[in-house]
Amino acid sequence: MEYLIQNDYQQFKKDLQGLPHVQRTFPPNTEVPLTNKSYFVVAGRVIELLLLEDGREHALVAYGPETIFPPLFSEPMQSKDELLCRTIQPTTLWCYDNTALFNRAQMQPAFGKQLNQSYLNHINYYLNDISQLLTESGIQRLISFLVYYLNEHHPVDNLIPIRQKNIATLIAVNPTNMSRNIKKLKDAELISISGNGIRVLNPDALKTYLV
Incomplete structure (x- = not known):
């Protein structure tokens, strides 16, 4: 990251x-x-x-x-x-x-x-x-990145305005696995996706998702 x-x-x-x-x-x-x-x-x-x-x-x-x-x-x-x-x-x-x-x-x-x-x-x-x-697995690195970004930048409405492919490059995850990991977090209602980026819906739950 x-x-x-x-x-x-x-x-x-x-x-x-x-x-x-x-x-x-x-x-x-x-x-x-x-x-x-x-x-x-x-x-x-x-x-x-x-x-x-x-x-x-x-x-x-x-x-x-x-x-x-x-x-x-x-x-x-x-x-x-x-x-x-x-x-x-x-x-x-x-x-x-x-x-x-x-x-x-x-x-x-x-x-x-x-x-x-x-x-x-x-x-x-x-x-x-x-x-x-x-x-760590790809999804662990993705969660680590999202939590890191929230902690470092405190974005408005927890919106991380970075394209998925750029995040994938930063955490060394190929595009297929990145899409799969994003879907897992969406299905768990931890994030939502829009043209503006990734919005973290429940930061506390995200931190403990893999614990």
């Missing part, structure tokens, strides 16, 4: 601007090369995807402004590996060689501490997300 991270490095923006970097602007739906590079998001949004063995893509994290990605830049990352990053709107990035950030972390303890904290936060999220992906 999509998890938005931003403003992690807001206080260090001026310092980062002073380090050697290249500013690049990417149009939507463009892959950002990761090989031994790290990026500071100036504007826009980048989504990180896990490539599954069957060719599908599972969205892990979305990076917004004033965030450095990838958080695991201490390890060399090759483009076209199991992870890739892709813009989902016009995006401006500052591109750094990892050495420059390592040196800044050595000289500025507060910056180094933020790098470590970002790493811990992100890896905890990855582990939880991938564990869910591997161990």
Whole structure:
């Protein structure tokens, strides 16, 4: 499921601007090369995807402004590996060689501490997300996403305005299974479907549906 991270490095923006970097602007739906590079998001949004063995893509994290990605830049990352990053709107990035950030972390303890904290936060999220992906069924992941969206965004009338096929991509469920799972929740009178999205009719019952 999509998890938005931003403003992690807001206080260090001026310092980062002073380090050697290249500013690049990417149009939507463009892959950002990761090989031994790290990026500071100036504007826009980048989504990180896990490539599954069957060719599908599972969205892990979305990076917004004033965030450095990838958080695991201490390890060399090759483009076209199991992870890739892709813009989902016009995006401006500052591109750094990892050495420059390592040196800044050595000289500025507060910056180094933020790098470590970002790493811990992100890896905890990855582990939880991938564990869910591997161990839970498609309907469990669907319910988890719906509950997550309600808790994070508090939408009016519990309406989640995201197309079913997009949710299916985020939770790595194929369209056939997605339709089947949606029908199960409709038949249980937990959700309703319209052209505007998915409306959760009974959030409390949804949370306990599979318990």
